[in-house]
Amino acid sequence: MAIVRPNLDQLQDLASRLHMRLTSEQASEYLALMQSSFDAYDLVDELPDEVPEVRYPRSAGYRPSGDENPCNAWYYRTEVQGSAEGKLAGRTVALKDNVALAGVPMMNGASTLEGFVPSFDATVVTRLLDAGATILGKATCEHFCLSGGSHTSDPEPVHNPRRHGYAAGGSSSGSAALVAAGAVDMAIGGDQGGSIRIPSAFCGTYGMKPTHGLVPYTGVMPIEATIDHVGPITANVRDNALMLEVLAGADGLDPRQYAPPVDAYSEALGRGVEGLKIGILSEGFHLANLDPRVADKVREGIARLERLGAVVSEVSVAEHGLAGSLWHPIGCEGLTVQMMHGNGMGFNWKGLYDVGLLDKHVGWRNSADALSASLKLCMLVGQYGLERYNGRYYAKAQNLARRARAGYDQALDRYDLLVMPTVPITAQPLPALGCPVTENVTRALEMIGNTTPLDVTGHPAMSVPCGQLDGLPVGLMLVGRHFAESTIYQAAAAFEAAGDWQTF
Known part of the structure; x- marks a missing residue:
C-alpha cells in the first residue's frame, strides 16, 4: 500500500x-x-521484512500470578523445547524480558511497552535452543532496565528469593531471582551499568558480563550500543562457562561485534589458581557507601584465593573513578537518543532492526508520566546535555573512555585478574510504593559504583558469591583482560570448589 x-x-x-x-x-x-x-x-x-526464521514451536504462554509467582520474577511462562542434544541439553533457561522470543509478549518491565509481541528470536535464543536448552519463559526486569534495584518493574517489584521484601537487584532482577530460587538452571541477563552482576550479588548467583561484543546483542532491546552487554546468570560456574560457550561469537548482525575471539571456557575450570596474579583494586574499596562488613567478607574471599595459591597484592587504577563518571554522559545522552528518541532502535548502524518494536515503543511519548523515576532522571540529564551542549560531553566521554580502558589494561598487564566488591552493600528492603522520588532513585542507583566502569571500558567482569551477611549474599567481582573470560572462570571455579559460599 x-x-x-x-x-x-x-x-x-x-x-x-x-x-x-x-x-x-x-x-x-x-x-x-x-x-x-x-x-x-x-x-x-x-516488500516482506528480512527477519530470521522461527524454527522451534512455542505457544504465547501466560502471565503467572499468586503462588506460581511468589517473587514476581516471572513475566510470562511458556515452554520452548530446543534440540534433542547439545551442550545445554536438559538445562532450563529464563530470558530477561528485553530479549525477543517470537510469539511471546515482551514488556521490558514497562507498562508503556505492554502488548508488544516480537516476531523473531534473538540470536542468543536461537543459540540456546540449538544447544538443547529448554526455555521456560520471560523473567521480569526493571523499567526499561534503568535500575540496580528491583522496585521499578511494572506492575510490582521483584522480591529477593532469599528474603521476601528485599531487593533482588536489577535490572536483570527476575533472571537472578529465578536462578537463585531454583526455578531454572540458568538465565540470560543484560548489563549496561551492572545489571547482570548486581542481581547476582544480591541473590547469590554467578553473573558474567562478557567482554563488550563477545555475545551478540541482536534481538535484545538496546539502551546504548557502546555499553550494551548480554550474558549468563547461573547457579554454578560450570553452567556459566558452558552457557557462554554457546552464546559467544559473531552473528554478522550486531555492530557491537568486531570478530570477537571465542574460547572453550569450560576447559579452564580445573586449572586452579596456583601462581595466578590477582590485583586487589584499591579504588574498589573506596566507595563512599561501602559497608565495611561487605569489604571484610570480600577480603576474606581474596584471602581464600591466596591460600589456594594465587599471588595477591594491592593495585591502584586511578581511572576507575573516571570510568564511573564517564558512564553518566554516555549512558544518559546515549539512551535518550537511541532508546527513547530512536524508539528503541536508533539509527546509523547496520544489523537486524526490530521494526515492530520501533512501532510499539514510539507510544512512550503518550505515557511519559508513567516512566520510572530513574529513567526520567537519566532522560532529563541526557536531554539537557544534548540541547545545552550539543552532545559534546557524550563525544568527549567516548574519547576519554579510551584512557579509562588503558588504565585497567596497564594493571592487567601486570596481573591476570583484578578483584573488588561487586556492590558496596547487601540487598536492601524494597522501598514503599509511592515513595518520594529521591528515595526511589537513590535505591535504584546506590549500588553501581564498581559496576558501571566496566561497562564503559568493556572488560569482562563476573560476580561470584563469596559469603553472607545476616543471611544475605555478598558478591566478589573478578575482572579480566578483554576476551579473557577463561581466566575469570579459572579463578571462579577454584573459589567455588573451596567450599560452600553460604557457609563463608
Missing part, C-alpha cells in the same frame, strides 16, 4: 521544525520533487 503523502500545509509545518522558511511556491516545488523518494518508500512498504 502507498504511504501517506504530506500536503502543502504539513510540509511547511515540517520545514519549520527543521528551522527552514519556505514560501508556498517553494513548498510546492519541494513536494513535487519528494514524490520519487516516496515511491521508493512505497516499494519498501510492499
